[in-house]
Amino acid sequence: MRKAFAEFFKEELASKENLYILLGDISVGLFLDRDGSLPSKVINMGIAEQGMINFAAGLADEGNTVVVHTISPFLLERAYEQIKLSCGYNKKKIILVAANGPYDYHKLGPSHHCPSDVTLMSCIENVSVYLPSTIRDLYCALKEVVENDGASYIRLTSRVSEIPVSSIAFINDDWRSIETTNLEDTRPSKQGIPARGCLYVCIGESLAYAVRLRLTEGDIWWTTRPNAILPLRASEYSRIIILEPYIGNFIVVPEEVKNYSKIERRSFSINMKRLIQPNMGWEDFE
Amino acid sequence: MYNANKIRSKILIACKSGSEGHIASAFSIVEMLIAVVNVIESAPGDKEFLKDFVLSKGHAVLALYALMNEMGLLSDTQFSNICLNESALVAHVPFVPSLGLSFGTGSLGHGLPFAIGKAFGRLSASAKDYDRPVYTLVGDGELNEGTSWESFLMLLKFRRINIRILVDFNGSAERGLPVESALKILTKKFRAVWIDGHDINCIKSELDPGFKGTKFIICNTRKGFPLKEMIDNPTWHHRIPTEGEMHQFLSYFNGNRGD
Numbered sequence: 001m002r003k004a005f006a007e008f009f010k011e012e013l014a015s016k017e018n019l020y021i022l023l024g025d026i027s028v029g030l031f032l033d034r035d036g037s038l039p040s041k042v043i044n045m046g047i048a049e050q051g052m053i054n055f056a057a058g059l060a061d062e063g064n065t066v067v068v069h070t071i072s073p074f075l076l077e078r079a080y081e082q083i084k085l086s087c088g089y090n091k092k093k094i095i096l097v098a099a100n101g102p103y104d105y106h107k108l109g110p111s112h113h114c115p116s117d118v119t120l121m122s123c124i125e126n127v128s129v130y131l132p133s134t135i136r137d138l139y140c141a142l143k144e145v146v147e148n149d150g151a152s153y154i155r156l157t158s159r160v161s162e163i164p165v166s167s168i169a170f171i172n173d174d175w176r177s178i179e180t181t182n183l184e185d186t187r188p189s190k191q192g193i194p195a196r197g198c199l200y201v202c203i204g205e206s207l208a209y210a211v212r213l214r215l216t217e218g219d220i221w222w223t224t225r226p227n228a229i230l231p232l233r234a235s236e237y238s239r240i241i242i243l244e245p246y247i248g249n250f251i252v253v254p255e256e257v258k259n260y261s262k263i264e265r266r267s268f269s270i271n272m273k274r275l276i277q278p279n280m281g282w283e284d285f286e
Numbered sequence: 287m288y289n290a291n292k293i294r295s296k297i298l299i300a301c302k303s304g305s306e307g308h309i310a311s312a313f314s315i316v317e318m319l320i321a322v323v324n325v326i327e328s329a330p331g332d333k334e335f336l337k338d339f340v341l342s343k344g345h346a347v348l349a350l351y352a353l354m355n356e357m358g359l360l361s362d363t364q365f366s367n368i369c370l371n372e373s374a375l376v377a378h379v380p381f382v383p384s385l386g387l388s389f390g391t392g393s394l395g396h397g398l399p400f401a402i403g404k405a406f407g408r409l410s411a412s413a414k415d416y417d418r419p420v421y422t423l424v425g426d427g428e429l430n431e432g433t434s435w436e437s438f439l440m441l442l443k444f445r446r447i448n449i450r451i452l453v454d455f456n457g458s459a460e461r462g463l464p465v466e467s468a469l470k471i472l473t474k475k476f477r478a479v480w481i482d483g484h485d486i487n488c489i490k491s492e493l494d495p496g497f498k499g500t501k502f503i504i505c506n507t508r509k510g511f512p513l514k515e516m517i518d519n520p521t522w523h524h525r526i527p528t529e530g531e532m533h534q535f536l537s538y539f540n541g542n543r544g545d
């Protein structure tokens with residue numbers, strides 16, 4: 001996904017004068033031209049995240065769109081005050097792109113983990129949050145944030161799902177699905193339609209969890225927006241399991257759905273993960 | 287030329303009216319502000335003081351409000367509402383784009399890297415304010431912050447940017463960390479001068495708008511200048527004057543030239 005992010009912006013740079021990419025000394029190789037140099041509007045700002053955000057705000061104040069990219073805990077936690085003030089209060093258009101999901105760097109230890117990212121961003125107004133699950137999701141999110149006013153946060157992940165287009169159905173602007181024809185007549189549903197069994201609701205890397213661990217005894221819906229509202233059609237399912245790969249519960253379940261379906265919510269624990277384990281974080285979904 | 291005593295009188299009035307503000311910190315930057323405005327207003331092209339100037343030392347905002355009122359950028363009504371209910375004019379530089387205030391400061395250490403980013407943006411050939419200098423004013427205590435070190439690194443990387451960094455060196459933070467020694471070492475790589483921060487003509491001459499590059503203008507100031515009751519008196523860092531003090535201080539300024 002990191003490569004796709006770089007490819008997208010290399011193309012954007014070719015057509016946009018007022019776009020800058022600031023790198024926190026990572027992903028530099030992905031942006032190099034053939035002669036081994038960085039394009040003039042791609043700047044390696046080194047390992048100085050707080051200053052980098054303020055610098056980005058200054059560039060934005062001069063009428064530019066600025067992308068800031070580094071590893072998530074340093075981008076968000078280290079420079080949190082800068083994001084709060086430059087993006088939230090001073091409304092500068094900065095596109096924050098975190099290189100990784102919460103536990104992508106699982107072996108590097110808690111200093112490189114950031115399960116709090118969505119919670120932190122939810123406390124700052126004027127920042128739109130995107131957690132793409134597929135490369136296609138990423139491109140849609142990037143196009144949107146480049147066009148929109150205001151700041152945004154996009155979390156890349158190494159736990160990418162590759163879903164063939166033919167398998168995807170679009171429920172609405174915020175929701176996509178992979179559905180089976182798995183109907184289970186366990187209870188009368190509303191309107192006399194036989195109830196479906198189980199629905200997995202995913203965002204970001206939890207789509208990979210649902211797909212890779214073959215949770216296909218149910219249907220899977222996913223979104224890229226943590227505060228997306230679950231469509232009412234979800235009430236056709238007798239059981240809904242919401243898998244949120246961050247600390248906190250953000251996906252909104254309408255009352256009408258709660259009245260018909262049994263809802264289970266699983267998200268990442270606040271406890272620091274000190275011991276290395278594969279698929280770190282996903283044990284919190286069990 | 288704007289009158290320093292008139293601005294200081296307005297600072298006192300705003301603080302008393304709004305029951306909030308850092309008078310002594312605002313007093314120490316008055317001559318610097320006047321000098322910057324004069325230089326910007328004398329330069330060719332668009333004269334947009336607030337687009338070119340970043341007050342990173344946000345708690346000195348009463349001086350900025352007073353100057354803006356003198357300049358007609360802040361009406362008398364708006365000025366009289368500073369720090370009162372429903373007003374966006376808080377006791378640190380606010381984000382109020384309709385008044386030309388596009389970057390609120392208050393937490394120290396934000397304005398300098400922001401100003402560097404602005405100056406870098408102006409190097410682009412398509413920039414609206416191509417190569418116009420950016421002026422920023424930081425406090426000496428503010429230079430304790432880690433982003434100051436990051437800013438120095440950026441200044442070394444982006445040698446071509448056109449920026450003037452005024453340092454309000456009133457020495458009040460030396461009781462914490464030794465900024466003076468660090469500043470002398472770090473500014474060696476740049477054009478830097480140490481001058482009397484209350485001499486408007488001296489500051490103006492050092493702002494040097496024709497120079498292309500980074501210049502530090504380190505202004506030796508007295509916090510609370512020129513009132514002997516306030517100078518270097520820590521109790522005046524964040525204090526509202528009594529009615530008696532207001533009468534005494536305003537009489538002093540009315541009876542003295544300030545230009």
